[in-house]
Amino acid sequence: MSLINKSFLFEHFAGRTSPLQKKLIEEWLQSEAAREQFYSWLAEWETTFPLYDPELAAPLERFSAYMRTPREAAPAGDLKPAARRSAFTGYRFAAVIALLLAAFAGWLGRDHLVYAHYHADFGKTNTILLTDGSRVTLNANSVLRVPRWTFGNSNRNVYLEGEAEFSVRHLPDHQLFEVHTMDNALVTVLGTEFTVYTREKHTNVVLNKGKVRLSPPARGQSHTMVPGERATIDTGGKIKVEKLTAAQLEAGLAWKQHRFIFDNTPLSEVAERIREVFGVQVQIADKNLAIRTATGSFPAESAEELLTNMSVMYGFEIVKTKKQLQIIPIP
Amino acid sequence: MGGFTRPDHSEDEESSRFGAGNAATRAGNGGGLSDGEFFIRKTFETDVQKGCELLFQRYYKPMCSHAVRFVYSKDIAEDIVAEIFCNFWDNESYQTVHSSFGAYLFGSVRNRCFNYLQKEQNKTLSLDAIGENDPVHSILPEKIMQYEELYQQVNTLVTSLSPQCQKVFIMNRFEGKAGKEIAAELSLSTRTVEAHIAKALSILRNGLRHYWTEILLLAQSGILMKEFENILTSL
Numbered sequence: 272m273s274l275i276n277k278s279f280l281f282e283h284f285a286g287r288t289s290p291l292q293k294k295l296i297e298e299w300l301q302s303e304a305a306r307e308q309f310y311s312w313l314a315e316w317e318t319t320f321p322l323y324d325p326e327l328a329a330p331l332e333r334f335s336a337y338m339r340t341p342r343e344a345a346p347a348g349d350l351k352p353a354a355r356r357s358a359f360t361g362y363r364f365a366a367v368i369a370l371l372l373a374a375f376a377g378w379l380g381r382d383h384l385v386y387a388h389y390h391a392d393f394g395k396t397n398t399i400l401l402t403d404g405s406r407v408t409l410n411a412n413s414v415l416r417v418p419r420w421t422f423g424n425s426n427r428n429v430y431l432e433g434e435a436e437f438s439v440r441h442l443p444d445h446q447l448f449e450v451h452t453m454d455n456a457l458v459t460v461l462g463t464e465f466t467v468y469t470r471e472k473h474t475n476v477v478l479n480k481g482k483v484r485l486s487p488p489a490r491g492q493s494h495t496m497v498p499g500e501r502a503t504i505d506t507g508g509k510i511k512v513e514k515l516t517a518a519q520l521e522a523g524l525a526w527k528q529h530r531f532i533f534d535n536t537p538l539s540e541v542a543e544r545i546r547e548v549f550g551v552q553v554q555i556a557d558k559n560l561a562i563r564t565a566t567g568s569f570p571a572e573s574a575e576e577l578l579t580n581m582s583v584m585y586g587f588e589i590v591k592t593k594k595q596l597q598i599i600p601i602p
Numbered sequence: 603m604g605g606f607t608r609p610d611h612s613e614d615e616e617s618s619r620f621g622a623g624n625a626a627t628r629a630g631n632g633g634g635l636s637d638g639e640f641f642i643r644k645t646f647e648t649d650v651q652k653g654c655e656l657l658f659q660r661y662y663k664p665m666c667s668h669a670v671r672f673v674y675s676k677d678i679a680e681d682i683v684a685e686i687f688c689n690f691w692d693n694e695s696y697q698t699v700h701s702s703f704g705a706y707l708f709g710s711v712r713n714r715c716f717n718y719l720q721k722e723q724n725k726t727l728s729l730d731a732i733g734e735n736d737p738v739h740s741i742l743p744e745k746i747m748q749y750e751e752l753y754q755q756v757n758t759l760v761t762s763l764s765p766q767c768q769k770v771f772i773m774n775r776f777e778g779k780a781g782k783e784i785a786a787e788l789s790l791s792t793r794t795v796e797a798h799i800a801k802a803l804s805i806l807r808n809g810l811r812h813y814w815t816e817i818l819l820l821a822q823s824g825i826l827m828k829e830f831e832n833i834l835t836s837l
Contacts, residue, residue, distance in 0.1 A: 283750065284750065286750075286754040286757065286758075293747060293750075296747065297743045297744060297746075297747050298743070300743035300746055300747075301743055303701070306701070306705065306746070307701060307702055307705050309705075309746065310701075310702070310704055310705035310708045310709065311702075311704065311705070313668070313708055314661065314664050314704050314708060317663075317664030317665075317667045317668050318663070318664045321663065321664065321667040322667045322670050322671055323666075323667060323670060323676065323776060324663070325662065325663050325666040325667065325676070325680060327659065327662055327663055330658075330662060330680065330684060331655065331658055331659060331662065333684070334654070334655070334658050334684065334687055334688070334691075335651075335655055337688055337691070338651045338654060338655075338691050339651070
């Protein structure tokens with residue numbers, strides 16, 4: 272017979288079991304009957320030693336009212352359930368507000384109150400029209416924060432994590448538009464088109480049109496860019512400037528059409544790019560495969576699609592596990 | 603609530619049986635919540651809404667109490683539990699649940715609290731590798747054990763706060779009092795009260811950070827182990 276009994280588990284719920292005893296419980300939990308028993312005791316424990324005493328009558332009344340309203344929207348003539356429904360949704364609304372406030376004010380500090388957050392999820396892009404008429408296209412896995420109350424008052428500051436193309440409107444009062452990057456560098460603009468990339472490794476800015484000024488994090492020498500340039504800020508805070516060809520400029524914006532352009536890019540870097548854009552880990556176990564380079568333009572909206580498109584040319588197979596993709600050379 | 607006298611009575615019977623029964627043998631013959639839910643199951647056959655109300659009466663309080671251990675806020679906990687019941691009704695989960703209702707509901711509470719905390723943490727720490735916590739996971743023994751670790755960690759952290767800080771935090775999160783009210787009641791400045799609350803939250807968040815990184819490592823080592831097995835079997 273198992274050692275596990277009610278008082279044993281009560282001790283466990285209260286946090287008074289040793290690692291060895293926890294191991295016993297974990298083994299015991301293998302069977303479905305044991306899991307049923309576990310939850311039964313958990314319910315009993317919470318009833319016997321509650322952390323607080325919640326009020327039951329009012330929530331129960333709200334729940335009953337919720338169930339009495341039809342699941343689909345109530346027909347217009349039917350007043351009573353509609354009124355009840357709104358009472359309950361009102362409660363839910365209030366509860367959600369309370370929850371949001373608690374979450375925002377508490378866990379996040381004032382961040383979400385002060386800034387509007389725009390996201391592009393893995394594998395997606397997101398185009399945002401700011402209140403001043405400037406347009407921002409976010410690449411996958413990127414966040415743009417815009418101050419809710421002060422944006423456009425006397426200056427325009429935005430904060431970027433990830434990658435985005437900006438098309439900045441020139442305002443009559445020549446207001447500056449400033450992009451703050453992850454490493455606290457600053458891109459200052461009057462009205463122009465440019466792309467900013469700012470992730471863990473480095474920050475870079477590609478200028479298509481107009482004029483921007485790039486200021487490194489530590490108050491080093493700032494640089495005024497001319498169109499067709501790419502400026503990279505390395506971890507030391509130094510700015511490196513390269514002149515891009517028309518093809519390279521186009522490649523830099525390929526993500527807007529969900530295309531990937533590689534030019535002698537090692538597969539290990541391709542894997543890194545996939546992690547940034549799709550949030551998928553790609554593992555290349557074979558060293559020779561990892562240093563092989565890829566060249567070409569690949570349309571893809573998912574990591575698997577991209578790798579499948581590349582697999583024929585570079586002779587590898589894709590093994591899919593739950594949390595990551597693995598590529599292995601075809602012998 | 604005169605209409606609910608009958609189920610209340612049956613619950614009394616139930617709990618006394620719980621206390622007296624020999625726990626170990628009950629576990630052996632696959633007892634648990636399911637036999638105690640016999641009456642509720644019967645009600646579901648004739649009147650689903652009534653069945654849901656009975657479940658609510660029976661589990662709402664212990665579920666809230668459990669949720670509070672994770673999220674440490676009365677409002678958030680009660681909101682999470684209310685949502686679970688609404689979903690239970692909306693998705694007609696009573697038709698598809700294989701386990702007892704109680705096990706399902708408690709599993710859901712733990713899942714949702716876990717996801718809630720994870721989302722909160724995610725905003726400061728990138729943990730994409732953990733992924734959403736789907737209900738299937740809640741039947742994995744190691745997962746069940748992780749939930750205990752989590753709320754006990756929360757408890758340890760709250761206990762570690764200084765008495766004054768603890769008091770302010772609990773007034774704020776359980777009695778729903780705003781900074782000003784607390785300040786007036788304890789004759790402190792509003793700023794001190796706010797600092798206490800901020801401190802408590804930051805201690806919670808930082809304290810749990812270790813928990814999440816550990817889970818992340820566990821999840822990743824799990825993947826590695828599986829891959830290792832895959833490689834072995836493919837040889």
